[in-house]
Amino acid sequence: MQVLFARHQVRVYRFVLRLVGNQASAEDLISEVFLDVWRQADRFEGRSAVSTWLLAIARFKALSSMRRKPDEELDEETAGAIADTADDPEVAVQKKDKGEILRKCLQQLSSEHREVIDLVYYHEKSVEEVAEIVGIPEATVKTRMFYARKRLSELLKAAGIDRGWP
Amino acid sequence: MMKTNENNAPDNLEALLPWHAAGTLNRRDADVVERALAQDAELARHFAMVREEMTETILLNEALGAPSARVMENLFKAIDKERKGARNEATSGLGAWLVELFSPRVLAFSASAAAIVILLQAGVITKLVMQDQGAIGSYETASAPTSTTRGIEVGSFALVRFAAQANVADLTRFLDSRGVTIVDGPRPGGPGGMYRVRIARTYLSPDELDRAVKEFQAAGSNLVSFAAPTE
Numbered sequence: 145m146q147v148l149f150a151r152h153q154v155r156v157y158r159f160v161l162r163l164v165g166n167q168a169s170a171e172d173l174i175s176e177v178f179l180d181v182w183r184q185a186d187r188f189e190g191r192s193a194v195s196t197w198l199l200a201i202a203r204f205k206a207l208s209s210m211r212r213k214p215d216e217e218l219d220e221e222t223a224g225a226i227a228d229t230a231d232d233p234e235v236a237v238q239k240k241d242k243g244e245i246l247r248k249c250l251q252q253l254s255s256e257h258r259e260v261i262d263l264v265y266y267h268e269k270s271v272e273e274v275a276e277i278v279g280i281p282e283a284t285v286k287t288r289m290f291y292a293r294k295r296l297s298e299l300l301k302a303a304g305i306d307r308g309w310p
Numbered sequence: 311m312m313k314t315n316e317n318n319a320p321d322n323l324e325a326l327l328p329w330h331a332a333g334t335l336n337r338r339d340a341d342v343v344e345r346a347l348a349q350d351a352e353l354a355r356h357f358a359m360v361r362e363e364m365t366e367t368i369l370l371n372e373a374l375g376a377p378s379a380r381v382m383e384n385l386f387k388a389i390d391k392e393r394k395g396a397r398n399e400a401t402s403g404l405g406a407w408l409v410e411l412f413s414p415r416v417l418a419f420s421a422s423a424a425a426i427v428i429l430l431q432a433g434v435i436t437k438l439v440m441q442d443q444g445a446i447g448s449y450e451t452a453s454a455p456t457s458t459t460r461g462i463e464v465g466s467f468a469l470v471r472f473a474a475q476a477n478v479a480d481l482t483r484f485l486d487s488r489g490v491t492i493v494d495g496p497r498p499g500g501p502g503g504m505y506r507v508r509i510a511r512t513y514l515s516p517d518e519l520d521r522a523v524k525e526f527q528a529a530g531s532n533l534v535s536f537a538a539p540t541e
Contacts (some may be wrong), residue, residue, distance in 0.1 A: 145389070149382065152378045153376075153377055153381065153382075153521065154377070157376065157381075158371050158374045158378040161374055162371070162374070171377045171378060171380065171381045172384075174377060174381055175381050175384045175385045175388065177387050178385050179385060179389065179392075182385075182389055191402075242362075243362075243366050243369070246363065246366040246512060247366045247370045248372055249368065250363075250367060250446065250523060251368060251370070260370060261363070261367055262367065264328045264332055264334075265328065265331070265332055265363065265364040265366055265367035265368065266367050266371040268332050268333070268334055268474065268535075269334065269364070270334040270335070271329060271334075273334075279345070286325040286326075287325075289325070289328055290324070293328070293360075293363065295361065307359055308355075309356070309359075
């Protein structure tokens, strides 16, 4: 368990944090995730990568936790978590590099779009694995990623960076 | 303009670009995308955008930090508590065996016993861990030089993630040919294993390092899925 925990705790934490937007909640949730894994270790059938299994459990717990909270509280927490010291995109474009603006725009995506982008780019999940974690068809995974990227381009354009698409 | 079909859905090749950048396509699809990229300048431009997005997504996630020590404390307290409750009932099956094996109380009996249990845990859990690492052919070789090079901090460095489809022989050859050495990694929590590599044996200015990293990634585009300058 220590090996498994040591290897996966950081990325599961980051995945949950990006979903719930609150560090304390994310820490509580990953404790629950690994406790569930410990309880269900004999049920793991090896049909998917362990990290995929962990992320699917983490996602379920994160979404359940978010459903239990009033919307106002959730929105406030999420906003607090993504707020940083950077200027808004319009101002930032004048003095920040493109990378910083891109990161700012990534944080402005909807939870659904952030999730698919994180799973593909950061957690290196294949189309099939994203479908398994999120619980949607593979074709929908590709379409969701496409629209997440499209929305990102729109945010970039509003921030002064026109990538020529869409 | 990114290609879409008449239903405004993404063209299949376009749609695959993010997974190609992350190195998570199967060999057949990766080859198809590679060929298309070589022939279609507009598609290649979109691929460059995708790689930019991936780089910033990685940097954004890496900046989120790590959970505090209380997570591990709480977890093993909870496990110990459940184990005590289940002790009388857990008499058979793998679940019961794992209950015993993972118990902090077992670990506390003595240093030598703990060492044996940890080894056993590693063995039991190997199936799980290796499943996750199975797609990463570079894991063993890439981490191997760490012990021989760690501590030599002279030079210029980059943070690198190798493509899932990279094989050991190609990776070794590529790194040798560039005179690049892995000095640390895989970083705990880094997805698929993040490695710190020495790009040059001398100090490079930020601009020089940026160029060297880009050149390194371009030269090994089929082996390196992510590269960024680091200290």
